[in-house]
Amino acid sequence: MSGYNTITPEIIDQIKGVVAPNRVYTGEDINEDFSHDEMSIYGKRMPDAVVSPISTEEVAAVMKIAYDNNIVVTPRGAGTGLVGACVPIYGGIVMDMTKMNKIEGYDLDNFVVQVQPGVLLNDLAEDCVKQGLMYPPDPGEKFATLGGNVSTNAGGMRAVKYGATRDYVRAMTVVLPTGEVVKFGSTVSKTSSGYSLLNLMIGAEGTLGIITDLTLKVIPAPKEVISLVIPFETLDDCIATVPKFKFNHLDPQALEFMEKAIVQASERYIGRSVYPQVIDGVEAGAYLLVTFDGNSKEELDDVIEQASDIVFDNGAIDVLVADTPTKIKDAWAARSSFLEAIKAETNWKDGLELLDECDVVVPLNQIAPYVKYVYEVGEELGLRIESFGHAGDGNLHIYTIGDDKISVEEFEKKADEFFSKIYPKATEVGGLVSGEHAIGAGKLKYLAESVGQKQMDLMVGIKRVFDPKMILNPGKVCYKL
Numbered sequence: 001m002s003g004y005n006t007i008t009p010e011i012i013d014q015i016k017g018v019v020a021p022n023r024v025y026t027g028e029d030i031n032e033d034f035s036h037d038e039m040s041i042y043g044k045r046m047p048d049a050v051v052s053p054i055s056t057e058e059v060a061a062v063m064k065i066a067y068d069n070n071i072v073v074t075p076r077g078a079g080t081g082l083v084g085a086c087v088p089i090y091g092g093i094v095m096d097m098t099k100m101n102k103i104e105g106y107d108l109d110n111f112v113v114q115v116q117p118g119v120l121l122n123d124l125a126e127d128c129v130k131q132g133l134m135y136p137p138d139p140g141e142k143f144a145t146l147g148g149n150v151s152t153n154a155g156g157m158r159a160v161k162y163g164a165t166r167d168y169v170r171a172m173t174v175v176l177p178t179g180e181v182v183k184f185g186s187t188v189s190k191t192s193s194g195y196s197l198l199n200l201m202i203g204a205e206g207t208l209g210i211i212t213d214l215t216l217k218v219i220p221a222p223k224e225v226i227s228l229v230i231p232f233e234t235l236d237d238c239i240a241t242v243p244k245f246k247f248n249h250l251d252p253q254a255l256e257f258m259e260k261a262i263v264q265a266s267e268r269y270i271g272r273s274v275y276p277q278v279i280d281g282v283e284a285g286a287y288l289l290v291t292f293d294g295n296s297k298e299e300l301d302d303v304i305e306q307a308s309d310i311v312f313d314n315g316a317i318d319v320l321v322a323d324t325p326t327k328i329k330d331a332w333a334a335r336s337s338f339l340e341a342i343k344a345e346t347n348w349k350d351g352l353e354l355l356d357e358c359d360v361v362v363p364l365n366q367i368a369p370y371v372k373y374v375y376e377v378g379e380e381l382g383l384r385i386e387s388f389g390h391a392g393d394g395n396l397h398i399y400t401i402g403d404d405k406i407s408v409e410e411f412e413k414k415a416d417e418f419f420s421k422i423y424p425k426a427t428e429v430g431g432l433v434s435g436e437h438a439i440g441a442g443k444l445k446y447l448a449e450s451v452g453q454k455q456m457d458l459m460v461g462i463k464r465v466f467d468p469k470m471i472l473n474p475g476k477v478c479y480k481l
Contacts, residue, residue: 004474007048011071030050034047035047036087037083038079039082039353039442042087044087048092049094052096053099056212059175065179067471072093072471072472073472075095076206077098077117077118078148081437082357082442090481098118101116101123103115103123111218121142128218129221138156138159138254147211150172152437153202157390159392171186172201175209205477207466207472207477207478209466209472224300229319230290230318231318236368237286238257238288253293255289256335260286335388343355354408355401356400356412358423360426360434362394362430366429385401387399390435394435396435400419463477
C-alpha cells in the first residue's frame with residue numbers, strides 16, 4: 001500500500017486520547033456511507049477508522065498522530081461529490097468534518113460570516129436570508145458542506161453573475177498534514193501579499209490540508225427576484241441566444257439550458273408538469289431558465305420586456321414569467337432534480353450504478369456544437385446520454401448511462417471510450433476538464449491528458465511541499481500511487 005502503515009489498536013487508543021471515544025469509529029461501527037461518494041462507479045473502500053472532530057485542536061492532534069505513524073487520512077464532508085474525491089481508496093482514517101457545523105457569527109461592517117466547514121450550504125443560505133443577506137454561490141447540491149464546496153471550488157447556478165465559491169472565500173484556518181495549524185487570508189477584499197496560499201487551498205480537494213474554519217463574503221440580498229422559462233424549438237436557437245443577454249446589458253443571476261428529454265425525466269421524478277411541451281402547435285426541443293434579481297419590481301418589469309424582445313428575435317416560442325415564490329420554486333424544483341431524475345432511471349449491476357458523468361466547461365459559442373458532438377459519440381457507442389448545464393458560463397453536465405444488458409466492466413470500458421473522445425474535444429475547442437465537480441480519482445487521467453505532464457508535475461511538487469509523506473487524501477487530483 002505504497003509504504004503506508006496500517007492502524008493498530010495502539011494508534012486507535014492514541015486517537016481516543018485526543019478525541020472523545022464516542023466520536024472514533026472502527027470495524028462494524030463504521031457506516032457504509034463512508035466508503036463512497038454519490039458516484040459509486042468510482043469504487044468503494046471502507047476506512048479502517050472514522051474520526052469525527054469538533055475543533056481545530058482535535059483535527060490537529062489526530063493529524064499529528066497520523067503523520068508520526070505514516071497513516072493515510074481522507075477528509076470528508078457530506079459525501080455528495082461526484083468524482084471519488086472523498087473515497088478512502090487506501091483505507092486509513094476518514095476525517096468526518098460534519099460535526100464541525102456551527103455558524104459562528106457575522107461581521108456586518110465587513111460583510112463576512114465565519115463558519116465551520118461542516119455547515120451545510122442550505123443552512124447558511126437560509127440563515128443569511130434572516131439577516132437580509134445572500135451567500136451567492138449556489139451549487140445544485142444544497143446539502144453539501146461548505147468545506148466541501150470550498151475544496152472543490154463549487155460553482156452552481158448563480159456563477160454567471162456572482163462567480164464561483166472561490167470569489168467568496170476571504171480567509172480560512174487549515175490543519176496541515178504535519179498537524180501544524182495555519183491561517184490563510186483575511187477579511188480584507190484585496191491583497192498583493194505574496195503567493196495566494198488561500199487560493200491554492202480552494203479547489204485542492206483536501207489534498208493539501210484540512211479546512212477547519214472559513215470566513216466567507218456575503219452581500220445584501222436582492223429585493224426582488226423573477227424567473228423566466230423560455231422554450232425554443234431547437235437547442236441551437238436556445239444556445240445561440242445566450243450571449244445576447246450580456247451583449248444587451250442584461251445581467252442574469254442564473255442562465256441554465258436544458259433539453260426536452262431531461263426536463264421530461266425530471267417532471268416524471270417530481271410528479272408534476274412545469275415546463276410546457278407544446279406551445280401553439282410548436283414542440284419545444286430545449287429551454288432556457290433565466291433568473292434576474294434587482295431592487296424593485298419596476299426594474300425587473302423593464303428587464304423582462306427587454307429579455308422578451310431579445311429571445312423572440314432569436315427564435316423563442318414563448319416566455320413564461322415565474323413572478324411568485326411558488327412559481328419560481330416550481331421552475332427551479334424541476335431544474336434542481338435533474339441528477340436525482342437521472343439516478344432514478346439508471347440501471348444497477350453488482351451494487352453499482354451504471355452511471356458516469358463529466359462537467360466540462362467550454363466557450364459559450366461552442367456549447368451547441370459540442371453537445372451535438374457528445375450525442376453523436378454516445379450514439380456511436382450505444383450509450384444513453386443526458387445533458388444540461390449552465391449556459392451562462394459554458395459549464396456542461398453530461399451523463400452517460402448503461403442499459404440493463406451491459407455488465408459493469410463493459411459499461412466502464414464504454415464510458416472510458418466515450419470520455420476519451422469528448423474530453424479531448426473540449427480541450428480542442430478551448431475548454432477545460434472540470435468546471436465545478438473537480439478531479440478526485442475519477443477524472444485524473446483526463447486532466448493529465450488535457451493539461452500535459454509538466455503541469456501535473458508542478459501540481460505534484462506543490463503537493464509534496466505541503467505533504468512530505470503524501471498521506472493526506474493520496475491518489476487524487478494530480479497523481480496516482
